[in-house]
Amino acid sequence: MKQEKTIAEKRARAFIVFASLFIPIAVSILYVMPKIGTDNAGLRNMLNCLPAFNAFINGTTAIILILALLAIRNKNMRLHRALMTGAMGLSVVFLLSYIGYHATSETTPFPKDAPYRSLYLFVLLTHILISAIIVPLVLITFTKGLAERYDQHRKIAKITFPLWLYVTITGVIVYFMISPYYVF
Numbered sequence: 329m330k331q332e333k334t335i336a337e338k339r340a341r342a343f344i345v346f347a348s349l350f351i352p353i354a355v356s357i358l359y360v361m362p363k364i365g366t367d368n369a370g371l372r373n374m375l376n377c378l379p380a381f382n383a384f385i386n387g388t389t390a391i392i393l394i395l396a397l398l399a400i401r402n403k404n405m406r407l408h409r410a411l412m413t414g415a416m417g418l419s420v421v422f423l424l425s426y427i428g429y430h431a432t433s434e435t436t437p438f439p440k441d442a443p444y445r446s447l448y449l450f451v452l453l454t455h456i457l458i459s460a461i462i463v464p465l466v467l468i469t470f471t472k473g474l475a476e477r478y479d480q481h482r483k484i485a486k487i488t489f490p491l492w493l494y495v496t497i498t499g500v501i502v503y504f505m506i507s508p509y510y511v512f
Contacts, residue, residue: 344471347463364431378429387496469485
């Protein structure tokens with residue numbers, strides 16, 4: 329049994345390293361690559377709803393994270409695990425949706441003369457930076473919980489939780505700040 333756990337943990341570690349490098353690189357490439365399907369108005373129109381959908385996913389994930397924290401504080405490990413699994417699933421859906429939108433749509437600039445531009449840029453920059461950092465933290469925290477390494481899980485979750493919550497909440501804020509400037 330111990331050997332199986334070690335192999336599973338090695339595989340998880342390899343996946344965490346891969347995902348932690350691949351996701352930020354893939355997302356960065358989206359901003360410089362030519363957009364696909366831009367000549368297909370039907371595809372573009374279908375994908376125009378994705379920013380709002382992504383904000384919804386971020387908001388829902390924030391609520392789930394808070395509920396998961398309350399569940400574990402009430403010693404309801406089963407509910408905590410189910411909620412965290414749901415948060416992970418939503419994060420995967422978010423990533424796929426985000427990639428789909430940004431692979432097909434140009435980035436919407438925030439107007440230089442807009443009154444809250446500095447605030448928007450600060451929130452956006454911190455959101456982006458912490459988004460890159462949060463990937464390995466979430467994956468490590470999640471796998472420690474699944475592996476029942478609760479002492480290690482608790483230790484890293486104290487760092488992961490507030491950062492993940494910040495990313496989900498600022499994702500919604502960024503959407504509402506930029507949404508008046510979308511051109512569809």
